[in-house]
Amino acid sequence: MAHLIGSISTSHVPAIGGALARQKQQDPYWKPFFDAYDQARDWLAQTRPDVVVILHNDHGLNFFLDKMPTFSVGAAPSYQTADEGWGIPALVEPRGCVDLSWHIVETLVADEFDITTCQEALIDHAVSLPLALLWPEGQQSGAWPVEIVPVCINTVLAPYPSASRCYRLGQSLRRAIESWDDDRRVLVIASGGLSHQLDGERAGFINKPFDLQFMGSLVDDPTWITQYSNEELVELAGTQGIELLMWVAARGVLDDMPVRKRHAHYHVPISNTATGLLVLEPA
Numbered sequence: 293m294a295h296l297i298g299s300i301s302t303s304h305v306p307a308i309g310g311a312l313a314r315q316k317q318q319d320p321y322w323k324p325f326f327d328a329y330d331q332a333r334d335w336l337a338q339t340r341p342d343v344v345v346i347l348h349n350d351h352g353l354n355f356f357l358d359k360m361p362t363f364s365v366g367a368a369p370s371y372q373t374a375d376e377g378w379g380i381p382a383l384v385e386p387r388g389c390v391d392l393s394w395h396i397v398e399t400l401v402a403d404e405f406d407i408t409t410c411q412e413a414l415i416d417h418a419v420s421l422p423l424a425l426l427w428p429e430g431q432q433s434g435a436w437p438v439e440i441v442p443v444c445i446n447t448v449l450a451p452y453p454s455a456s457r458c459y460r461l462g463q464s465l466r467r468a469i470e471s472w473d474d475d476r477r478v479l480v481i482a483s484g485g486l487s488h489q490l491d492g493e494r495a496g497f498i499n500k501p502f503d504l505q506f507m508g509s510l511v512d513d514p515t516w517i518t519q520y521s522n523e524e525l526v527e528l529a530g531t532q533g534i535e536l537l538m539w540v541a542a543r544g545v546l547d548d549m550p551v552r553k554r555h556a557h558y559h560v561p562i563s564n565t566a567t568g569l570l571v572l573e574p575a
């Protein structure tokens with residue numbers, strides 16, 4: 293039986309890749325952001341996950357405006373990191389956990405989620421940056437210490453799935469992880485948010501009170517966010533802040549387990565984004 297060790301929710305911003313490539317971790321702009329990951333790495337050293345189910349949104353690399361699945365699951369043996377135009381070195385290709393991928397695909401479909409299965413997929417900063425932040429040794433040694441299952445939620449082309457639907461996706465992922473006939477240790481990562489808006493009249497919009505309330509709710513009132521429609525969430529968190537749906541799905545994985553907060557950090561801004569980090573484990 294696989295073991296669910298907890299979740300790490302984190303923001304992603306392409307500029308982080310540029311900062312890593314230029315070793316800006318001690319730069320005053322970047323230091324508060326990078327320092328926050330030390331505690332998450334300490335927790336990982338204790339909890340030692342083997343496999344990561346990473347909830348992320350694609351930014352136009354695999355799916356563009358012509359074809360847009362609401363939910364998709366990677367089932368590839370490895371995932372190539374594609375260049376995003378920052379001129380930074382490509383990150384090491386993560387290995388996929390194909391066995392867990394197919395078990396997740398089967399469980400989600402049995403639970404009536406009509407997903408797209410990807411036996412080949414590229415990954416962008418939403419997948420590569422959490423790996424690089426949490427396992428910096430992976431890039432240096434040429435291999436990440438974990439295998440991955442990327443689970444993608446559309447937050448790019450409306451209509452998006454609702455927060456309650458994403459929460460239920462998480463509940464189904466939990467059933468998949470807990471029924472996986474394997475003794476490996478599984479971590480869930482959510483990559484996206486928090487509030488940010490990259491375009492339009494409100495470009496640069498950040499909503500700190502809302503972000504902090506949302507982060508707090510995830511500890512002991514996990515469905516608080518489901519009171520909001522996606523239109524309201526875009527109003528509250530910005531057009532790209534809707535990426536917080538990844539955090540909602542990750543919280544759905546832990547669902548009714550009593551959870552303990554192991555680490556929380558919030559920093560504004562990195563580029564145009566309010567960056568959050570939250571580590572939760574079953575109590």
Ligand code: DHB
Nearest residue numbers: 304305306562563564565
């Ligand atoms: C930024 C944030 C994102 O989530 C993203 O996908 C691209 C850019 C930013 O703040 O620059």
Ligand code: FE
Nearest residue numbers: 304484532535
């Ligand atoms: Fe993004």
